[in-house]
Structures are given as C-alpha cells and as structure tokens.
Amino acid sequence: MASLTSTVARLPSAVLRVGQLEYDVVHGRFNLQGQGLQLTAQEHKILAFFMHHAGKLLTRSEISENVYARDLDPDSNTLDVLIGRIRRTLGGAAQLVTERGQGFRLLTSDEASSDAAVPAADVQWQVQAMAQVIDRYQARTFSDALHMQAAMHPATAAQPVDVAQCVAEVVRMMERLHADQALEWTLQVQDGAPPLWRGERTDLEEVLGNLLDNAGKWAASAVHIGLAMEEGDAAQPPQVVLQIEDDGPGMAPHQLRAAGQRGLRFDDSVQGSGLGLHIATQMVQAYGGELSLGKSALLKGLSVRVVLPGLQAAQRPRKA
Missing domain, CATH: 3.30.565.10 (Histidine kinase-like ATPase, C-terminal domain)
Structure with a gap:
C-alpha cells in the first residue's frame, strides 16, 4: 500500500492552470473561478489545445491540424467565430488574444498581469x-x-x-x-x-x-x-x-x-x-x-x- 501511495505522489499534476482558468485533463473539465464552463465540443477541443500550449503563438494551421485534422479550413472564418465565442465565455479571466496575421495565443498568468495598464x-x-x-x-x-x-x-x-x-x-x-x-x-x-x-x-x-x-x-x-x-x-x-x-x-x-x-x-x-x-x-x-x-x-x-x-x-x- 505504501508503494502505491508513493507512486501516486510522484505523478505530475493533472490540472492545468492559467490564471483563474483550470482544466482537469483526466476528466476533461474546465473550471473558471470555481464554476464549470459550458462549452460545445468544438470549443472544448480548441481551449484544451490552448491550455496545453499556454503562452505559445498558435497558427491557424496548427490549430486546424491538431484539433480538427482535415475537417476545418484554416482560411474560413469558422475558427474566428469559435475563438470569439470562447473569448466571450472566458470574459476577462483569461486572455485569449489574436496576433494579427499570425495566429492566436493564450497568455500565461505572468503575461496577463504584466500587460500595460490602460492609461x-x-x-x-x-x-x-x-x-x-x-x-x-x-x-x-x-x-x-x-x-x-x-x-x-x-x-x-x-x-x-x-x-x-x-x-x-x-x-x-x-x-x-x-x-x-x-x-x-x-x-x-x-x-x-x-x-x-x-x-x-x-x-x-x-x-x-x-x-x-x-x-x-x-x-x-x-x-x-x-x-x-x-x-x-x-x-x-x-x-x-x-x-x-x-x-x-x-x-x-x-x-x-x-x-x-x-x-x-x-x-x-x-x-x-x-x-x-x-x-x-x-x-x-x-x-x-x-x-x-x-x-x-x-x-x-x-x-x-x-x-x-x-x-x-x-x-x-x-x-x-
């Protein structure tokens, strides 16, 4: 029993966190400020991909290839609509930003807090x-x-x-x-x-x-x-x-x-x-x-x- 407890203790955290947003990888659940998020299957896949790559610039092609394989045309506005809906669901609790002409990025907690304040x-x-x-x-x-x-x-x-x-x-x-x-x-x-x-x-x-x-x-x-x-x-x-x-x-x-x-x-x-x-x-x-x-x-x-x-x-x- 002791060896089992020791093994579990060494497992990495199964919860990804970006600010007040949490993603339970094992159960596939999102929580924002302690409340569960209601997302469509498509929105869930996209946000999970961003959580696994927080802080990294993700291009449209990368999101399309890793989340939808060949089902999503990176040149269509479908991805923009989905990300727009995710952004509205998150509100100001997590910064999902658009890098014009490059892609999208989920800011880490440090990046979000270090952004220049509004004058x-x-x-x-x-x-x-x-x-x-x-x-x-x-x-x-x-x-x-x-x-x-x-x-x-x-x-x-x-x-x-x-x-x-x-x-x-x-x-x-x-x-x-x-x-x-x-x-x-x-x-x-x-x-x-x-x-x-x-x-x-x-x-x-x-x-x-x-x-x-x-x-x-x-x-x-x-x-x-x-x-x-x-x-x-x-x-x-x-x-x-x-x-x-x-x-x-x-x-x-x-x-x-x-x-x-x-x-x-x-x-x-x-x-x-x-x-x-x-x-x-x-x-x-x-x-x-x-x-x-x-x-x-x-x-x-x-x-x-x-x-x-x-x-x-x-x-x-x-x-x-």
Whole structure:
C-alpha cells in the first residue's frame, strides 16, 4: 500500500492552470473561478489545445491540424467565430488574444498581469462617457419632443452634421476599445452626395457608440460599416442610410423580433446592461428615423440598418 501511495505522489499534476482558468485533463473539465464552463465540443477541443500550449503563438494551421485534422479550413472564418465565442465565455479571466496575421495565443498568468495598464486618462474618459449616457437616457423623455420639433423645423435646428466624419471618429475610438480582439474595422462611404444630417452631434455619437460597441463585442474578426446618402424626391425626402455588419453569431429570428427591449439580453457571456440597443432605437425614432436588425449578407453575422432623415439639396451648406 505504501508503494502505491508513493507512486501516486510522484505523478505530475493533472490540472492545468492559467490564471483563474483550470482544466482537469483526466476528466476533461474546465473550471473558471470555481464554476464549470459550458462549452460545445468544438470549443472544448480548441481551449484544451490552448491550455496545453499556454503562452505559445498558435497558427491557424496548427490549430486546424491538431484539433480538427482535415475537417476545418484554416482560411474560413469558422475558427474566428469559435475563438470569439470562447473569448466571450472566458470574459476577462483569461486572455485569449489574436496576433494579427499570425495566429492566436493564450497568455500565461505572468503575461496577463504584466500587460500595460490602460492609461488613467482613458479610464476617466470612459467613466465620464458612461455617466453621460445614464444622465442623457434619464432625460430622454423630456428631450424627445424637442428633437422631433427640431427635425420638422430645420431653421431652428442644430448645424448639419457630417455623418461620415462622425462615424470615422467613433470607429477610431472603437479600434482602441476593442484593440485586444484585433478586429478589422472597415468604413465604406458611397460616392455621391455627402451624407449630412441635422441634429445633435452628441446624439449621433451615442447611437454609433452603442451600435459599434455591440458589433465589436460579438464580432469574430471583422466589422463593416456602410454609409450612403439616398436622394429623395417630392414625395420622399433624402435619407442617410447606415449599415453596420459583423461576422459574429448573429441572432435567431425570435431574438431579432425581441431585440431592442430595454434591459433584454440574450447571452450573459458578454458584458453589458442590455440598454445599448434600446437607447439607440429610441434615439433614432426620436429623430423620425428607423432602426432594423437582420442577417448580414456580407459577413453572415448581425446587420443593423439605421435610416435617418437627410438634408434637402437646398438645405446643404454651400462650399466656400
């Protein structure tokens, strides 16, 4: 009996640990902060492979060959979607990062703790921005009527907003906010009349911030923004059309129908309050616009289409 005990004592640990994430190799179980993880079979295989090679850069080909043999095409976005889902499940407890153009890496505990801290100025800016969102949402009931009146009487409304410029600025902010995901953000502005809109620029920034942040949270590798100005006629005024698409998991039909309800969330693996889409919808409608959700034909994830009243040609500022 003594010899058996001695033999067991010399066996290496059957539990791999990276920060608060543990993997029981013998039983094939993952635990995060003491709680078991619910993973699909594919996600389980990929995460186990990363745990066995923590800290090492793993290429798409290596993951494909070792986890799926010949079943997974390394050139497809399937791997990005799976890793994106794993990343959302882990949250901030384990750093699964993308090395652009090279592959993926699960940071060791030492690497994660030694990462450069977020500058205090950026943290303060984000806190202030969140406080402003809450304050503005609480005051929305009183300001909606004023916004509608402003849209109906351009002479008393705010100055025209260059929508393309505003979108570009918010995209740059999102690139910094979601830098650890190494997403590819693309903005395509259709040739023709510049998309101009009359309203409060801060309102447009808030709508864009909520929608683009949501796309960044769910995207596996890419977010595409399309922007166009659709000319109107005597019966139909011009419209500013914004399309935001990502390559994430998208939404099921019943989720699309229910989306936008205040506080309603479909997946707790991504941080958030559930207010973002609701706020964006309310603001767009306050200006007489429409917000609709669907499946992205380009990236196969979620597509958000925003239509806002544009400016008539006679209302556009003349070039100097």
